[in-house]
Each structure stands twice: as C-alpha cells, then as structure tokens.
Amino acid sequence: MFNAALLPRLAGRLLGLGALLAAGTAGAVTAPMLVVDVDSGKVIYSQGATDPWFPASITKLMTTYVALDMVRQGRASMDQLLTISEAAAAEPPSKMGFKPGTQLTLDNALKIIMVKSANDVAWAIGENLGGSIDGFAAQMNETAQRLGMRDSRWTNPNGLPDPRQWTSARDMAVLGRALLRDFPENRDLFSISAIQFGRAVMPNHNGLLGRYAGVDGMKTGFICSGGFNVVASANRNGRRILTVVMGQASARERDLKAADLFDYGFGQSSFSFGGQTLAELPTSPIATPPDMRPYICDKRRPMPTDADSAALTASAAAAGGNADNANAQLMAAGAPPSSALAFATMNSAALRNRALPPRAPLQPVLVWTGRDPAESAIAATDEAAPAKPVAARPAARVKVAKPVPQRPAPSRSIAATGATVPQPKLLARHKGAAPAAASAFASTGPSTAVIAEPKGHKAAAKPAAKHDAKQDSKPAAKPAPKAETKPAAKPTVKSARKKDD
Structure with a gap:
C-alpha cells in the first residue's frame, strides 16, 4: 500500500x-x-x-x-x-x-x-x-x-x-x-x-x-x-x-x-x-x-x-x-x-x-x-491624432457660407441709422414684382419696405446688402452693420482656416 x-x-x-x-x-x-x-x-x-x-x-x-x-x-x-x-x-x-x-x-x-x-x-x-x-x-x-x-x-x-x-x-x-x-x-x-x-x-x-x-x-x-x-x-x-x-x-x-x-x-x-x-x-x-x-x-x-x-x-x-x-x-x-x-x-x-x-x-x-x-501627454497626443480630420470642421465652413445678407437684420440697421434710400432706384428693381408689393413699398416708406420685401421677393436682399456695404465703408457707419455684411464674413473664413491648419 x-x-x-x-x-x-x-x-x-x-x-x-x-x-x-x-x-x-x-x-x-x-x-x-x-x-x-x-x-x-x-x-x-x-x-x-x-x-x-x-x-x-x-x-x-x-x-x-x-x-x-x-x-x-x-x-x-x-x-x-x-x-x-x-x-x-x-x-x-x-x-x-x-x-x-x-x-x-x-x-x-x-x-x-x-x-x-x-x-x-x-x-x-x-x-x-x-x-x-x-x-x-x-x-x-x-x-x-x-x-x-x-x-x-x-x-x-x-x-x-x-x-x-x-x-x-x-x-x-x-x-x-x-x-x-x-x-x-x-x-x-x-x-x-x-x-x-x-x-x-x-x-x-x-x-x-x-x-x-x-x-x-x-x-x-x-x-x-x-x-x-x-x-x-x-x-x-x-x-x-x-x-x-x-x-x-x-x-x-x-x-x-x-x-x-x-x-x-x-x-x-x-x-x-x-x-x-x-x-x-x-x-x-x-x-x-x-x-x-x-x-x-x-x-x-x-x-x-x-x-x-x-x-x-x-x-x-x-x-x-x-x-x-x-x-x-x-x-x-x-x-x-x-x-x-x-x-x-x-x-x-x-x-x-x-x-x-x-x-x-x-x-x-x-x-x-x-x-x-x-x-497625460501621451493620451493628449493620441486623442489629437484621430481628431485632426475633425479639426478641419467642414461644418464651420458651411456656417460661413450661409446667406447671412438675406436676413432682415441689415434692413433694420438701415432704419436705425436713419439713412434714406432713393425710392425710384429700388422700385426699378421690382419690375417683376406684383403691383401690390410695389405700391406697398411706396406708401409705407423705405424702412417698412425693406423689412417686408424679403418675404415676397428674395432679390430684394441684394440691394440692401449692397447699400449696407456702401454705408459701412463710410467713417460715420456704425460697427453693427459692418459685422453683418458679406465683406465682414470673409475674414471669418480666413481665420477659421488658419486655426484648422
């Protein structure tokens, strides 16, 4: 045993x-x-x-x-x-x-x-x-x-x-x-x-x-x-x-x-x-x-x-x-x-x-x-590497490209400055507009017409933006309309690209 x-x-x-x-x-x-x-x-x-x-x-x-x-x-x-x-x-x-x-x-x-x-x-x-x-x-x-x-x-x-x-x-x-x-x-x-x-x-x-x-x-x-x-x-x-x-x-x-x-x-x-x-x-x-x-x-x-x-x-x-x-x-x-x-x-x-x-x-x-x-330095490096494509932020570029000048805000800024808009010149741009819209513009005055116009006709935004640019270029123009115009949007694109790089 x-x-x-x-x-x-x-x-x-x-x-x-x-x-x-x-x-x-x-x-x-x-x-x-x-x-x-x-x-x-x-x-x-x-x-x-x-x-x-x-x-x-x-x-x-x-x-x-x-x-x-x-x-x-x-x-x-x-x-x-x-x-x-x-x-x-x-x-x-x-x-x-x-x-x-x-x-x-x-x-x-x-x-x-x-x-x-x-x-x-x-x-x-x-x-x-x-x-x-x-x-x-x-x-x-x-x-x-x-x-x-x-x-x-x-x-x-x-x-x-x-x-x-x-x-x-x-x-x-x-x-x-x-x-x-x-x-x-x-x-x-x-x-x-x-x-x-x-x-x-x-x-x-x-x-x-x-x-x-x-x-x-x-x-x-x-x-x-x-x-x-x-x-x-x-x-x-x-x-x-x-x-x-x-x-x-x-x-x-x-x-x-x-x-x-x-x-x-x-x-x-x-x-x-x-x-x-x-x-x-x-x-x-x-x-x-x-x-x-x-x-x-x-x-x-x-x-x-x-x-x-x-x-x-x-x-x-x-x-x-x-x-x-x-x-x-x-x-x-x-x-x-x-x-x-x-x-x-x-x-x-x-x-x-x-x-x-x-x-x-x-x-x-x-x-x-x-x-x-x-x-962690290593963790930060590793997190930054995959995040690099995201840093280009295509969405931010789309934001810049949005039709900001079409917003009613520039028109209100014109009214606030008290600037006068020659009515014949603006009425000439509404040849294709309905007569009622044109008569409404003539009777109500410039400020009311510019606010009401984008609702019935998108083309009306262009003259407003153009006029804003002229007004902004003058020394007497206020900073608010300058920030909202197209020319002011370009530096935003440039600065965004610089940051992404």
Whole structure:
C-alpha cells in the first residue's frame, strides 16, 4: 500500500533529478516549489520551501503590500501623484521609459508594476512613499517581519539583482495570502491581463492568466541569478490555492510546472494533505541563495526574457496526452497517478513539447500619466491624432457660407441709422414684382419696405446688402452693420482656416 507521507520525499527526488537534468551540474541546487490552501494556510506540497532565493520581480508584491498598507493607514492615497526621478528613469528594463519629472497616480503605478513589471515605476513608488529607497526598504522589512516572513531581506522595491536581497517560497506564500486577505478590494490588481498606455497594449507577463482555468493572479519575476519565478493564485468551486515556483530555466517551464502543481492541489481533498501549516515548515539549512546565472543565462544562447510565456500556443488536448505519459512513469515509481508531478521529468522526450492552451483575448486596462487622462501627454497626443480630420470642421465652413445678407437684420440697421434710400432706384428693381408689393413699398416708406420685401421677393436682399456695404465703408457707419455684411464674413473664413491648419 502506498504511503502518502512519502509523496513529498519521492516527488522531491524526482524534482531534484529534473533540476539536475536542466542545469547539467551538481544536484545540490533544488528549485523551490510550494502549494498551499489559502483559507487554512495548510501546505499541500512543498520542496525547498524555506531555502533562500533571489526573488526578482515578485519583489513587487512586497512593494504593493507596503503601498496598499500605507493607503489603508491614511499615509498615502491611490490618486496621489508620484514623480519619476532621474534615478528611477535610469533603472534598467523592464521599464516604461518615463522621462524624469513625469508624474502618475499611485493607482496607475501599481497597475503598471503588476502587469508590465516596470522597474522605473517601482523605484518611483519606493522613493515617493518611503522618502528614499532605503526608507522604503526599511518599511518592506518591517512589514515582512510583522507578517511572519522570516526568510526575507529587502533592499529595493523592484527586485533587480542585489546579493543582499532574498526571500523564500514559503515567505512569498505568506505574502500572497496576506495580500488576498488584507486587501480584497484590490484583488483586481493581480489579475489584469494587459494595460494600455496611449496606443501601446502591454500584456501581463503571467503566462497562466487566460490559459489555466481558475488562475486569477499574482506576479512573475526573472533575473539570471534567480531564474524564472512565479507566485500564482487560482480559484475553483470556491476553493483558492496559492502556488509558488522558483528557479526555472524558462518562462515556459515555470508556467507548466505551476499548472501541474495546481492540478495536484485541486486534486487533493482538504483533509488529505495533513495539518502542517506555513508557519510550521522547518528552517532551511542553506544560509545564502544559490546563483543560477551559469545555468539560466548561458552566454552561448540568447538572453531569456519573462515574455517567453507568450509562445505557449499549443492545445490543451496535447498537454493532457503528455501528462498521461508522465503519470505512467510516476506510477511505476510508486507515486499515485497525477499530472501534477509530471514536471519531475520536464526534460524527458515525452514532455519536451508540452504547452498550455492559447491565451484568452486580452482585456486591456487604461493607464496614463498625470492625474487624469486629459493631463497625460501621451493620451493628449493620441486623442489629437484621430481628431485632426475633425479639426478641419467642414461644418464651420458651411456656417460661413450661409446667406447671412438675406436676413432682415441689415434692413433694420438701415432704419436705425436713419439713412434714406432713393425710392425710384429700388422700385426699378421690382419690375417683376406684383403691383401690390410695389405700391406697398411706396406708401409705407423705405424702412417698412425693406423689412417686408424679403418675404415676397428674395432679390430684394441684394440691394440692401449692397447699400449696407456702401454705408459701412463710410467713417460715420456704425460697427453693427459692418459685422453683418458679406465683406465682414470673409475674414471669418480666413481665420477659421488658419486655426484648422
């Protein structure tokens, strides 16, 4: 009969073999892995869970916790502006590339570091909220101690290489649980599939989002010395599991192993994985983290990136078939059937071509610089580009072309000035008009005739406009009739064109 208590030890040996095959060197280096039930904190599976390890960008989970905690305490706000300093702008990629002096809200900054993993923005969060990077690192360490993260040491907010900064799989599981427990209103931060800045859409580096059913966060990370890391959460049927995978040779292997661990975790009942909690995991005998650079970043190969997961496009059916082959091998070794432990032989021929399903369509979340999108220089540029054809405003030109001189207003202005119009001259223009209209003009006088005339005859407007122009050209003319004549309309057209250009 199979002894379940031997499963972690057996799996650890197989995983150690997998790490040995991947690294091609001493088997003393075992990549840490951990599966924990979020609600109870009980450990479902662990391997090297308390070994010190370089965190890379999963550090930004710690940065986010400190920032959200400051907001909760009233020491910061999500809409406060952070300024990009020269030091922040000088941080190496992954980055947004903001110029020094650029400002953005804390809310947008947190979205950017969770999706794009921008080191310049994380640095700005540390400087602005902590007063300095050292000040913010002190807050990170204080918070870690309060949460029970006993294996962690923090020196910067973005996770770029620093031999003094490390953590453990156990501590990252403690942190992940704390984020989900203490800030339920901010859980969406960890599940954003992409951000959109201006016209650029940047997908999340987390290759499990949109590919593995139930995964809803949290963060990936990569540096040569630490390999490819991920802290991921998944929810199925109301049960939430947290998985930590560290030290993998590629984003693809990291994502596949995390998926297998989720399979294993969801396959276990809440009563079958014992009573060991995260707090009860034994301290590691290893004093300092191993340097994985010789194994991860081989100079003879291209530099790996955390975007490798974008290449995972194979069908789920193919992945399932290969998982069955792995189960057969594990059963032969005495382990129960489960695709969750297939990662032990990741480098075998049967599993070399495994992949996750294609990614679900991205749903980008808008981010911007400044306090709101209208203040963002990029947003303003992007909004102006499509609006350029509209700026020509054909409707405005039609307005200028409207028959303004035909309106009765110029005639009233003539009456107001008291100008006399020679009746024979105007009557001569009404040869085609009805006799009644002509006699009405003669009996009522010039002012009444000019007002009544456009109703019965449109041609009557022309003489009025012509006469207005003459009157307006005189020094004694008032400004009102000048603004309403045709000659006054031409400068309007010219100024409108100048503005459109």
